[in-house]
Amino acid sequence: MVSDTTDVFKEIRPYRDDEVAGAIQRLIHDDEFIGAIAKYRFSGLSRWGGAAIRSLIRLYLGWRWRKVNSIRQVQLEVATYMEKMIARTTSGVTYSGLENIKPGVGYLFISNHRDIALDPAFVNWGLHSHGLDTVRIAIGDNLLRKPCVTELMKLNKSFIVKRSAKGPREMMKAFSELSSYLRHSIDEGHSIWIAQKEGRAKDGDDKTDPAILKMFHMEGKRQKIPFGDYIRSLNLVPVSISYEYDPGDLAKARELHAKATHGGYEKSEFEDIQSIVQGIVGQKGRVHVTFGQPVHGDFDNADDLAAAIDREIHANYHLFPSNLLAAGQTAGVDPAAAEAFERHMTGIPADLRERVLSMYARPVLNKD
Template sequence: MTEVDRFADIRPYRDEEVPAAIERLIQDDEFIGAIAKYRFGSLMSWLGWALRPLIRQFLRYKWAKVTTIHQVQTGVARYMSRMIATSTAGVTFSGLEHLKKEQGYLFVSNHRDIAMDPAFVNWGLHTHGFDTVRIAIGDNLLRKPCATELMKLNKSFIVKRSAKAPREMMKALGELSAYIGESVRDGHSIWIAQKEGRAKNGDDKTDPAILKMFYVDGKKQKIEFAEYMSSLNIVPVSISYELDPTDKAKARELYEKSVNGSYEKGEFEDIASIVAGIVGQKGRVHVSFGAPVCQGFSNPEELAALIDQAIWGSYRLFPNNYLAADVTAHANASEQAAFQRRQAEVPAEHQPIWRAMYAKPVENANKV
């Protein structure tokens, strides 16, 4: 009797599923069209009919020998190396001494960038001899079939945010909780953001609802909250960007919400944010891994507070952060001038929100 694949609709692809997934990508017109537009721009309007078959042929040749998830990850690592060289002033890591290579962890991270946050965590783990993580991704980012294929090839599992009916939501939460718990117990680490959506205002705060979701399976097994959560090896992760390539877009969204009460995202706005986050200049980047949080809490709120303290205390503050908070002692004259130039590119009415975004980590660090 075949074993039931209970996580089939949310889990990442396995090795044996890689060739078929790659073939579906090659056959996907939107995926091929996106590559053609990115690489050839205006030529697409009058040469698209010729370019699409050539791109398919090239990808089929290039990916012919890619048959495992490890090979996909190796390809991503090559791309990461180039991206770091062209869009950062260097990436540094701290706290890896807290981790054991044979152990599975639940990395609960602050969230500033859709794609790059887990990518930089993975880069730190990969370059220090650890296995890469399974990445939680909301189904709101997977509206296109090709996006689902790409994410599941890159060890992403699906968080069903679109579930609305109570019974459907509880089923989705139970499935997700069980998948996370089983992954960690089997030695596979997980990356998940500390709350739904990015901290567009710079305030890195853990949502206790995320922690309650982790506990759904523990509660079902009648295990005490503290005991079950300790078994998940929760590691707070703090990711700091000297420059946020999407800062102006975030400030605009927050301004619109403050003035109009709401903000309507464009159809491809999330994709545009992902692209801007990948190719945009990020300055220096630092990723800090905390020690596993295994004690000192008895409920979700207390655990959330401990994670926040760890993230705020290890956040690497850059001159931009201090200058936005009107602390000039940590920045030299050229850094101050660069900050003023960057601020001048932001519409005047958005500038207070833009400054507050960079200043918030200083305020949070002062609470620790």
């Protein structure tokens, strides 16, 4: 464990065991956090007895979390909520490729990005269910606008990507620190989850941003290690996450439509938080996660590596009937699945249907 005097990553790292109890107490006494639980779990009752409901929630959480004093215990607590969410909002979650992942080894999982919170959550569920340690999660500081969200994320092994850094010097410092933290984590046997690009693939087109791969290498450049050699040392594993139904498909289509028709889209202040909630409570159908082979090729530059990661993610993307039907491929699709997809599409406003269809069809086109 890093001592406080040498805690060079304190600004961006997740909480440690000795910080868990304090963070939990801050959450329990956070009015906004308790109010959010009251709204989403007891919406009918909270209108009539709001203060009493919030007091009961505080008492319950204080009792429920009274013995939680380590990150491992937090992860077990999260697992109980994941199990309930999977039962309520999916038709099952399946995995492939986990045989490639060895216990005690730190991996850099780079995945396609469809949902802010669920993508790393489903990666973690697969690892946890197979007796492997969960990941440290890269999260943009744009999501940390509420203190309670910061507490929750840092308790759940999230580290901060400073997207708000301004100016070349500040950005260089932030990315250098991030690159060093990734190296530090992997060397200590802690795996990392990071999206292949900033922001979700709202149009369904999963593409790796070479700038992220260049960031990985910044620590390697500092150590004068060639790009290809350094990348191999990171145990980089491409991950493909596919949802039969994207709980955020309508919101994504609205954003794309606004950009196409009005030339831009202005997010509301807490829209990302609303997207996280919608992802958790929305129906997802079946979900499949594929862990690819660790990248071992010889790559001279970030562009070549990005292309290789894309090929792996596209090849391993599990196609559901929703993808095939959207791409006009009806052969062999179960009639019940076709009926379910038709019902889903009737809930999409007519002016957005083509965008949603394109979103679901894109993974099929990427495989060709």
